[in-house]
Amino acid sequence: MAQHNLRTVIAFEVGRTLGKKKFWIITLLVPIAIGIVVGLVTLGNTSSMNTIDAQSDASITFTYSDASGYVDPAVATTLGGTAVTDDAAAIADVKAGEEDAHFVYPANPATTPTQVYGVDKGLFGNGAYEGVATQVLISSAQDQIGDPALTTLAQGDVSVNAITYTNGEEAAGFLGVVPPLIFLGLFFLTFTLLSNQMLTSTLEEKENRVTEMILTTLNPTALISGKIISVFIVGFVQVMVFLLPVLVGYLFFRTSLNLPEVDLSSFSFDPAKMIVGALLAVGGFALFTGTAVAIGAVMPNAKDAGGWFTALIILMIVPLYSVSLVLSDPHSLVVQLFTYFPYSAPITAMLRNAFGSLSGWEAAIVITELFLLSAVVLQLAVRLFRYGSIEYTNRVSFKTVFAGRKAKSLALR
């Protein structure tokens, strides 16, 4: 019977949420907005590329004066330039529209800016002057060096591949940090999407005066469990709907969106870190959702519950505001407090786990703490719902709930 009721609650809760137009409108708004942004970005990028290509192809004529002696006249001529000595006259020609541009190369172009005077061709068109003026210098310098590799080195365009070791083993570095951080992202995303739904879900029984009917028909544990599972299913659907356009965008429009190609094989998946990350995420989710249910059971309406819920969110995200401290000094008192205080523990511990500063025994303590407290909070939430949700219009005190009785003024009916 208990299993039957649990299934019934899940089917009812999921069915009525997914069956509502409002849910789909709100849910689809996000991917539609993402789609519109993607479309605009694609369109913009395509247009920009076309413009840049057109500008690259377009040739300009210019005059120049060179006080530095670095400009190679042959290079300048190839790019459409003519050397002059009278800057004022050249500028006057530009003003009169007889010449596209005039460049004044100073004695030391490395420290003093090159002056460019040109006929206005719009925001993007004007960029061509700067490009050509710079290209004249670069090509001239390359010609003088005579070695393309040396030119590249001179420009500082070099890459370094660092290999570090931990306990004699090659450390994964940044590529080892990203995979465990996925759990932090999932935790944050699911909680943000689902917890408000969880909060209002239990408030509904109270606000609609359904509590007594429910409590005499169904075990509150089955109801609460059913709601948690339902919210998770609904949230999963929401996440899938959100992720679908991202996936489509990456797979089919990666080039036009200028998205980097991600090579999953380059990431390092440390099994221990992944397991710890997953356990922290599940434990944290259970703790926060249980707490959201408990708040919903105690508060008379969504407005009153909102304040407490905000406090819960602040507790959760406060470690993110001190992320640099968490990463740079994980053993400081503040970070230790964040690590072991249950409501700041999930994010702090997940960050430290990803960056390798959470030891095995610390992870064990935090995970145990989260799961134990989740179980306690879930029981508390059930008890609060059982004895708190009957107080339809009043906030319930913990003293009342633990006494298992109601205030006289409310009970005398």
Next chain:
Amino acid sequence: MTIAAGSLVHIENFRMDFAGTTVIEDLSFDVMRGETFGFLGSNGSGKTTTLRALLGIYIPTGGILHIDGRPFTPEAGIRLGYLPEERGLYKKESVLAVMTYFGELKGLSKKAAAAWSMKYLERVGLGDKAKVRVDKLSGGQQQKVQLGVTIMNDPELLILDEPTKGFDPVNRRLLMDIIEEQKKAGATVLMVTHQMEEVERLCDRVILLKGGRAEAYGTIPEVQNQYGGTMIRVAYSGEIPASAHYEISLRDRNYAELTLLDTVDEALILRDLVDAGVLIRSFTTSKLSLEEIFVSVYGDQNEMAGA
């Protein structure tokens, strides 16, 4: 603990304190299988508190509250139909969806729950509202849906807390008919109401709750007798003497109303009056109605409340 044979609901020495104040002091009664039992009392006398304690929503301070021989839980196996004083349904869902949901929770299959719901809705004139959201119904229509949810799956025990609250007279009659049908089908009914005519029509036995205790308990005739039961209205000449058997509740010139204080025969009273020299011109006898008893029991409380 002594449970009477045939008892479905057994309450013994029930006590309920809230924040140091005693609401129910010492209450004991049984509701027998198949009977309709009226649970009466003024506002604030603790009726709803008793029902909630019986159903495990409140934890009693003391005493025994059993249904079918044990404390009630939703898993206890008894088919319960409970219509609480605080009414409510999932307002954003359709009538049929809500009724089907509760039907499933009460052990019916989804198909059976939906079929039963449609049949019930047709009967109470809401057949065309099955797909309508609950909050689009009138208050009376919502009450009908709530009653439907209550009587789904042939309840063995119906607990109704002011069932006619919010019903117009026509629908009140319909509701009474439905309750009567449930009774005929074998359901035990425990009903809280302030409508004394409903009690007189439906209830086999009643209890009157006052000051946290049972003020009266038994069949309706027994309760009427407990309160003197009978009234003699007499037109007379002479002087009506005082007596331990009656109270002169009204005296106006040659007319008087005598409320009998015990179960003494009316004929004996009349003989005593004649023997005392009273010339009786005419007389009628009648039982006190439950409403009159209710007013006499709780009138002082209401006066105090109104003061």
